Every structure is written in structure tokens, then in C-alpha cells.
Amino acid sequence: MAQVLAKAGLDAVYSYAGRTANPVAQPLPTRIGGFGGAEGLADYLRAERISHVIDATHPFAGTISRNAVAACAAAGRPLIALERPPWVALPGDRWLHVPDYEAAASALPGDGSAVFLAIGRQNLKFFAGRDHAWMLRFAEVAAHPLRDATLIVSRGPFTVAGDMALMRRHAIAHVVAKNAGGHAAEAKLAAARALGLPVVMIDRPVLPLRRVAAMPAEVMAWLHGADRGV
Ligand SMILES: NC(=O)c1ccc[n+]([C@@H]2O[C@H](COP(=O)([O-])OP(=O)(O)OC[C@H]3O[C@@H](n4cnc5c(N)ncnc54)[C@H](OP(=O)(O)O)[C@@H]3O)[C@@H](O)[C@H]2O)c1
Numbered sequence: 001m002a003q004v005l006a007k008a009g010l011d012a013v014y015s016y017a018g019r020t021a022n023p024v025a026q027p028l029p030t031r032i033g034g035f036g037g038a039e040g041l042a043d044y045l046r047a048e049r050i051s052h053v054i055d056a057t058h059p060f061a062g063t064i065s066r067n068a069v070a071a072c073a074a075a076g077r078p079l080i081a082l083e084r085p086p087w088v089a090l091p092g093d094r095w096l097h098v099p100d101y102e103a104a105a106s107a108l109p110g111d112g113s114a115v116f117l118a119i120g121r122q123n124l125k126f127f128a129g130r131d132h133a134w135m136l137r138f139a140e141v142a143a144h145p146l147r148d149a150t151l152i153v154s155r156g157p158f159t160v161a162g163d164m165a166l167m168r169r170h171a172i173a174h175v176v177a178k179n180a181g182g183h184a185a186e187a188k189l190a191a192a193r194a195l196g197l198p199v200v201m202i203d204r205p206v207l208p209l210r211r212v213a214a215m216p217a218e219v220m221a222w223l224h225g226a227d228r229g230v
Pocket of ligand 1: 015016017019032033034035036037038040041056057058060061062063064065067120122
């Protein structure tokens with residue numbers, strides 16, 4: 001999305017939350033850090049004279065997405081969310097759908113088996129009391145609250161063959177994933193399918209009704225007014 005906006009020469013600013021020490025460079029001016037809730041975001045939109053908001057945050061970043069809906073309503077700015085479709089189970093998949101992190105932790109047997117906990121690093125506390133050998137994969141080295149854990153540091157995109165080898169090497173018995181969608185992280189699901197492993201799939205948070213686009217081109221059409229009033 002940032003590349004498309006930059007290529008079109010639009011005056012846009014890219015906002016990072018500030019969670020990653022070395023974020024990927026963007027072809028747009030970048031700002032880093034929270035806004036101070038929905039009110040802070042509404043103030044920012046007014047102060048910076050932002051005319052349109054594109055919420056291109058991760059599908060599991062529910063707080064900022066809710067704040068964006070509220071802030072745009074308060075400041076009278078149009079909002080669109082760029083959101084890739086969720087993954088859907090294919091034949092051979094053994095997915096157990098759960099609504100949140102807590103339910104995912106409860107769904108595991110707690111029998112000391114090896115679990116590929118592929119949920120990033122922000123919500124590991126929910127799994128801390130469970131008896132498992134955890135395999136974690138982060139984009140950069142970071143502290144975590146889990147006792148018996150092996151940390152793999154890698155940014156992907158990942159391959160099915162690579163993820164199958166990784167899961168075999170660590171004798172993984174269960175995979176926990178959140179339904180992020182997209183291609184960068186879907187190799188683990190194909191690998192689990194090929195190995196016949198069960199996947200605890202955390203479904204996306206429920207968000208307020210908002211306009212959603214699946215592709216940057218749809219966002220550009222909206223910016224240019226092609227589907228206004230539809
Ligand atoms: N959650 C995930 O699984 C995941 C995965 C990959 C990437 N990310 C990215 O990491 C960022 C943080 O994710 P999260 O799950 O912690 O978000 P979150 O729970 O929805 O948001 C928590 C707070 O972080 C700040 N924030 C979040 N995104 C921001 C942004 N793009 N620019 C400025 N402030 C932002 C906001 O602070 P204020 O209230 O102070 O404004 C927000 O209230 C998001 O931008 C998301 O796209 C998240």
C-alpha cells in the first residue's frame with residue numbers, strides 16, 4: 001500500500017506503533033508511536049489535516065482499528081481498512097477454531113508435548129502456565145515469559161519445506177496460529193497439513209462495521225472517489 005501511494009505521488013504519512021526496534025523502511029514519510037487513544041488519534045487527524053485514513057494494521061491489532069473507527073467518526077474523516085482475507089481450512093487440515101488467546105491455551109493438552117506457538121510475541125503470557133515445550137519464532141530477538149522455549153529468529157517469508165523441516169526437527173505435536181491471512185506466514189499451515197499436525201487456529205477479533213478493501217488498488221479507487229456513495 002505504501003509503495004502504491006508513493007508511486008501515485010500522494011501526500012501520505014505511514015504510522016508505526018513502535019513495537020519493532022528496526023522497522024522495515026517505507027517509501028513514505030514515517031511517524032512512530034501511539035496517538036493516545038481514539039481521542040489522541042482524532043486530534044492528530046485534525047492537527048495534521050489528514051483527509052483520509054487507511055487502516056492497514058494487522059487483523060489482530062484490534063485496539064488501533066477500533067480507535068481508528070471512533071477517531072474518524074469524531075473528526076469526520078473517511079476511513080477504509082486494507083485487510084487481507086482470512087485463511088480457510090483445506091482438505092487435510094485439522095484446525096480447531098478458538099476465539100482468543102486464552103481459549104487457545106486451554107485447547108492444548110498440557111502434556112509436555114512440543115508446540116509451535118506461532119502467534120508473535122505480544123500475547124505469550126496466556127500460555128505461561130501450560131506444560132509444553134514451546135517453539136517460538138520472532139522477527140527479532142526479544143524477551144518472553146515462557147520457561148521451556150526455543151526461540152527461532154527469522155522474518156520470513158517462510159517456505160513449506162523449511163517449516164516442515166523445522167517442525168520435524170523440534171518434534172512439534174501442535175501448532176498454534178492466529179488467522180492473519182496472507183502469504184508470508186501461511187507456509188506453517190501447509191507444513192502442518194503435510195505432517196498431519198493439529199492446528200489451534202485463533203479467529204480474528206470482531207471489529208466495528210467499516211469499509212474494507214482486500215487490495216491496494218481498491219483503496220486507490222476509493223481515494224480517487226470511484227466508488228463514493230456506493
Ligand atoms: N497484533 C498482531 O498480531 C500484529 C502482527 C504484526 C504486526 N502488528 C502491528 O503492530 C502494531 C501494534 O499491534 P498491536 O496488536 O499491539 O496493536 P493494538 O493492540 O491494536 O494497539 C495498541 C496500541 O498501539 C498503538 N498503535 C497500534 N498500531 C499503531 C500504529 N500503526 N500507529 C500508531 N500507534 C499504533 C495505539 O496506541 P494509542 O492508543 O496510544 O494510539 C494502540 O492503542 C500495529 O500497527 C499492527 O499492525 C500487529
